[in-house]
Amino acid sequence: GAGVSQSPSNKVTEKGKDVELRCDPISGHTALYWYRQRLGQGLEFLIYFQGNSAPDKSGLPSDRFSAERTGESVSTLTIQRTQQEDSAVYLCASSLDRDPYGYTFGSGTRLTVV
């Protein structure tokens, strides 16, 4: 596609429920990244995919967070048993072969846990 697409754009969920956030990267971009942006904060790195593998998961804050990527395309970030501190904007980016000069970001999913 023309850009990185994320869905849903907004999600309100009750504490304790599971949520899935989706990212469609730019076609042909082998690298995909998830970041979290809490209110008034910079972006925190969560996980990086090269193809369908995740060589760097160092930013995932707990075992409630997981992500997968299939077909070297779509990625899903899953948060289980959501907590209020999970409320944030979750941003996805893709780039050609992990080139830091070529990131394209999606518009993000705003998650609110009530």
Next chain:
Amino acid sequence: AQSVTQLDSHVSVSEGTPVLLRCNYSSSYSPSLFWYVQHPNKGLQLLLKYTSAATLVKGINGFEAEFKKSETSFHLTKPSAHMSDAAEYFCVVSDQGGSQGNLIFGKGTKLSVKP
């Protein structure tokens, strides 16, 4: 480890006056540095990037940044602020040298522009 520090969380200027957003970096490598802008309810947009080809980097919308190794700084400037410049600005460093790496973001500086 690589990191960036944005020295001001909020900067307020009047329209037509200069803008200075400060950023200091820490890097074990020859750093890859960037400035991104985030307008309300919009995605992140790359303003400019330092590629070591020149210490003064020109970006979009009249912004520029100067890489100063001796001061470990990469401050963002614009000669004359416009109302449309009001946004959040992030200084960013790559966590590895060369053409690899995850982006490490500063906490952001919110720029307000008064008429």
